[in-house]
Amino acid sequence: MTPSAADLIRVLPEIIWCGFGVLLMLLQPFLKNRQGLTLFAMVGAAAGTLATYFGQMGSGFFGLVQFDTYSLFFHWLVGLVAFLVILASDSYLERENLAPAEFYALILFATAGMGVLASAQELLTAFIGLEMSSISSYVLAGYRRDSVKSSESAVKYFLLGSFATAFFLYGIALVYGASGSTNLMQIASADPGSNLLRLGLALILVGLGFKVAAAPFQVWTPDVYEGAPTPVTALFAAGPKAATFALLLRIFTTIHAATDFWFWAFWILAVVTMFVGNLGALVQTNVKRMLAYSSIAHAGYTLVAFAAVTTMKLDPETGAAPAYAAVLFYLLGYSLVKVGAFTIVSEIGGQGERYLTLDDFAGLGTRQPLAAAAMTLFLLSLLGMPITAGFFGKFYVFKAAINSKLIWLVVLMTINTAIGAYYYLRVIVVMYMREHKGDVPADAATSLSPTAAMVVAVVALATLYLGLLPNHVLGIVLSQDLILSAR
Amino acid sequence: MSGVLVIFFVLAALAVFGAVSLILQSHPIHSALSLILVMVSLAGLYLLMGAEFIAAVQIIVYGGAVMVLFVFVIMLLNAGVEERTNFSKLATFGGIPLALALGGIIAAAIARSSGNLPPPAASGAMTSTRELSKLLFSEFVYPFELTSFLILVAILGAIVLAQREN
Incomplete structure (x- = not known):
């Protein structure tokens, strides 16, 4: 039995991403030109993203894959992130003298895995997607083989990641035992009171909680993010995180047994994650590490919206629509901004990523006014200031939480935003108001490379667009079609 | 107690014994041999459940090919007795109770719901x-x-x- 053409077109993005990954590996002996490979990989990332245009809505492959507006949104998100990360990697790979072909191939394979995650309607398919993205990530984290930190990052990520995967897989096994199926639709009709089902869902939550860096499963995050090559860190902070949240939301909304059972889990995870991320970031002097903690904190904010989904689902009038919209909008704004911020950090870091401390950012406002201005914009967006994407992201999360009467969660989130203000604004103050101690090192970057500047410009424009005119994207994430398909 | 149940408990006990031994052994070769015990007992368990293909693959791929590679790599690296660091003590005092607690929770949940489980999706198929x-x-x-x-x-x-x- 061969799959129908419509089914194949539904997974066309994954096919294209994987195909370009294979082609890159085949081209590598013939095409020595780095820019050529970069361009080729970017074409691949873009082609896969645009291929979503041809897909028909509906489920394919015997209900294993769901192609709907929801998965379309996340395909666009991970495709865009891959495109930007590949563009940002070009100058990085040249500077660090790393082989480009395998690097891009791994990014494309990881993106295909994320695409699978975003559209999986069945847990085994989701597992394969998760592993495709994870195994590529482990290797990418250790791509700078001459650096001890990079190797440490890869080993840590690999060991702890495999451990988390084991939890996820065991959870799937128990859910299968309780419901007799791995398909979300069939699991949804299983007895919601079953202890086995709940235990399985709890273990799945642990496994996925690790991948999105929710506390207390976040221990790996700062070391892995710090040690990985910075463009890879940008990818980690954006792509896999968003795709895993997509799967989490799909499981969570399809299986009703999870709804009430996961509410307190999300509540507690959200609070712990916000505090661990923000308090951890306070004491960091390394900007890359600080952004790693900040991405933990942002996972916490996203989980607040998840908790809101739980309670709003019970509301017959609105349903959980505003909470879904908050999650999607938040993830979009957050992912793009993280890519931009890490790209700037990558450029400032210089060869061997040596200039990453706050002191190295001192006086950046006069040395590199444009980079400093963009970094300021991104940090303000992460903080949630108006006219940036982060403002509306946080605003909708707040609104969803208030509508769900999660007052304590709102209070704790406000406290955390205030803590966040300290370390985000500190970087801005250092950039503009402090002089560089001693002479600026001769090999420090004097300007952004053209490719990195392009990425930063795109992200900056997107940040302002989402911050000034959120209604267009909000209209998409609030569309009835999306909400229905997310159920 | 039926014969099948006796075989099940023997194989399960062997698998658990092998897994614990795998962690406790300080020489990599001993750990690898313990892992073979785990793989083979698992294959026996699969056979008991009527999954003969999975059992055969388990023996051929895991018990055979993968383990041979493991042993080769250990010998190539000439890996000696592992060193215990101070962190291992934390694992002993923090990890073992937590692992036991997790095992207890899982066992309790399974024991409590063993009565009302659905039959396998396509029994026999x-x-x-x-x-x-x-x-x-x-x-x-x-x-x-x-x-x-x-x-x-x-x-x-x-x-x-x-x-x-x-």
């Missing part, structure tokens, strides 16, 4: 290799094909991390 392959190439063809990319990624990763600097 899963047993034969023919049925399994039918499933793999019809309903589950998508994840099955994706697995080949997963393996490709793993190979690519191994090459990237192991190749010489040029």
